[in-house]
Amino acid sequence: MRLTLEIWRQKNGSDPGRFVTYEVEANEHMSFLEMLDVLNQGLIAKGEEPVAFDNDCREGICGMCGFLIDGQAHGPNHPGTVCQLHMRFFHDGQKLRLEPWRAAAFPIVKDLVVNRSALDRIIAAGGYNSVRTGSAPEANAILINKNDSDQAMEAAACIGCGACVAACPNAAAALFTGAKITQLSLLPQGQPERYIRVINMAGQHESEGFGHCTSIGECQAVCPAGIKIEVIARMNKDFIRASLKRRETTPPATISKSGSPYA
Amino acid sequence: MTDLNSKIPAGPLEKKWDEHKAHLKLVNPANKRKHTVIVVGTGLAGASAAASLGEMGYKVLSFCFQDSPRRAHSIAAQGGINAAKNYQNDGDSVYRLFYDTIKGGDFRAREANVYRLAQVSVNIIDQCVAQGVPFGREYSGTLANRSFGGAQVSRTFYARGQTGQQLLLGAYQALMKQVSAGTVVHHSRREMLELVVVDGRARGIVTRNLVTGKIESHVADAVVLCTGGYGNTFYLSTNAKGCNASAIWRAHRKGAFFANPCYTQIHPTCIPKSGEYQSKLTLMSESLRNDGRVWVPKKKGDHRPPNEIPEDERDYYLERVYPSFGNLAPRDVSSRQAKYACDEGRGVGPGGLGVYLDFGDGIKRLGKKVIDERYGNLFEMYERITGDDPHVVPMRIYPAVHYTMGGLWVDYNLMSSIPGLFVGGEANFSDHGANRLGASALMQGLADGYFVLPFTVSDYLASGGYAKVDTNHAAVKDAEREVQGRLDKFLAINGKNSVDHFHRALGEIMWEDCGMARSKESLTRALEQIPKLQEQFWSDLRVTGAGADLNQELEKAGRVADFFELAQLLCYDALKREESCGGHFRVEHQTPDGEAKRNDAEFAYVAAWEWKGADETPELHKEPLVYENIQLATRSYK
Ligand SMILES: Cc1cc2nc3c(=O)[nH]c(=O)nc-3n(C[C@H](O)[C@H](O)[C@H](O)COP(=O)(O)OP(=O)(O)OC[C@H]3O[C@@H](n4cnc5c(N)ncnc54)[C@H](O)[C@@H]3O)c2cc1C
Ligand code: SF4
């Protein structure tokens, strides 16, 4: 099959960027990224710079890949990452437009590559249970209801790809943040820090420049890990409770971006 | 000659680690802040080590080449992690896990290391559960287990088919907590391209900022490498695209011995290659063999669809050849049997390079719901890639390169032959001998990072004896110049072929001549061909773009240049090891029924290679493997 690709090319953060059109010959057994590999090999042969795109595992689990195909995060086959998308979903003669995640909190690094370190800082603000190495109690000492544990696992499946942000008209990272808060708040081990966690993570989310969730639901439609919008409701509930429980809250400690690798 | 002292403590096996730990030196709490430790890699081993060292109060600098520490390749591990908890009351114990691991490794690992691994395995589960890792559970609320290859007990803990992801996120979150506490300074999109050695000690690294192209140096009192395995030497493997050996290879060139490079693992259950453009191979977890049955048609060249082949015309060869382990025979053994079946012309699918993994009976016995609970996401992944539904049609699988048991040589403290250079996780050679059992790499990564390195690195730091170094030191400047020179060279060649072109060609040689079956002839051939290809690489490579930018071609060029050198050591080690053991199968050394034939009298040693220069033969140092507690036996799964 022959495809026409309009790809966003941007040399670096200060270049304004533009779409450039390419033609590529692919077959239906390839993955989408393998199709881009073929395009890139052709560009190298012509002495042009290949299109930069992030990827690593190519199995849908590391969360490194991701861009918009015709405006859809990770392309047309949901749920799934773009590395798990196969060419049998496309047909000969199709024209596709590829562009990077668009969000103020995800500055463009080059072509289809963006900087998602804001998500790391949201986790650093409180997405953990504090437990010193070697000080944990015997694992079976605390029993956990299987249903709670299964639900925690569902929320924990987030791969941190940022598609939810890219799909959201407000560019909120509420699905991502809510997923981690939900996972930890469903488990007994997550209770001691439950309310301080939600205050700090939500505060970091705000200071990174992500927008506010207005329950549109585009995020769950594109999430490759099947995270449900309920996690946002759970986060909001915990946030309200935490705000009422003033004695447990300290002012949110936000993490400065100067810790960023690109600073 | 450097002395190869494994520093295995004296005393009874069960007491070695506790006694040793009790005598390791400690750093005074007020002084910890004054010590800097570099940890390269944020997989299970690196993230857990950096988080623990940071929590202890050291200043830690951590590095990864991806855009976030959470993306290290450990994230992709599917099946599970072993621990000797004996929650199933099926007779498991620390000793049994130890014995299974030593036997699984075909008696080519150190007793003391493996015993320690089995001991701390139980602490790992406690640690992860406290972190909020949502392991699978029973309705009673207790933790669930599954079985994995090479064991007759059920000791594998799992989080659906995403165990590595959940364990890594636990370690990553612990790491990010320390980042926010200010004890760890993390650097994403930084690739280590050189090790800095001062007065014979590891004192720093040179990195390239992958976004700006800037060459940067970092100095410390100790350097810990947890940079993963070198399976991508073969181009096609189950490893992530970015997995590379550059960190350990650069360290090797600076004096760290490389141990047992020829011990590579080929995993029996991967999705077969579909075309020339194939960029990687996808693993289907070994846990599938709990309920899936492996078979090929009895007749050669039987092209009927699987569902039309009657039961009595199917050969469930693993069950036939290994009645007591059946479909759960270890990886090396299962892979070889798949190869034999295909070599006989009984393989299925395009090119006859595949065997069936069939869930028909499993679904009949347990129902679709139970099967989906256990393997749902793996079935989905398979269907997404191949377009076939494994509930209806058996999966088609074939072996692929998956894991490397070899790695930098380390002593019992996980310190390499360069003082101050520690190595953890898949990057070292320490615990799996000639073959790794399923669910034990995650165990080893976390054992090293949470429970071994924090103590042994502290002991090294407390022992002192090193001078202050800063980034203006001549050794640092030399290393920076070397790195810059190499990068400039890649950009200046201006040849005709891309990095991938050369990497793929290297992979083909490695798979054909140094893959599942190796011989003197094939290895000699590989050792002639690789240098020729390497020469072309250095004269005909084309790297587009510039150095002062995100340049993925330039990144790949450095990695592949190192794979070329490592590939030769790998083949050379394979040539010199005149026996078959675990994942290393020399066709000259096999029993009449095609099983690996070890030669304990001559080869019960660790082969630790010393780099002598680009055009020199490496020097072999032998560390004899001394078994005080167990009898070397022929490994049998029949
Ligand atoms: C598909 C798959 C499934 C698996 N399933 C299982 C399983 O079920 N159970 C099990 O026990 N094992 C499994 N394994 C094996 C196991 O996942 C790995 O052996 C283990 O996770 C390796 O961990 P690590 O910490 O040593 O390295 P990795 O997780 O590979 O991490 C390497 C780190 O080093 C960094 N790095 C590398 N080079 C450089 C450099 N030059 N500069 C800077 N940073 C660098 C990377 O960025 C990364 O952070 C599986 C492996 C694969 C491929
Ligand atoms: S919630 Fe879903 S879309 Fe958002 S980062 Fe996680 S996996 Fe990606």
Ligand code: FES
């Ligand atoms: S490359 Fe890892 S999720 Fe796509």
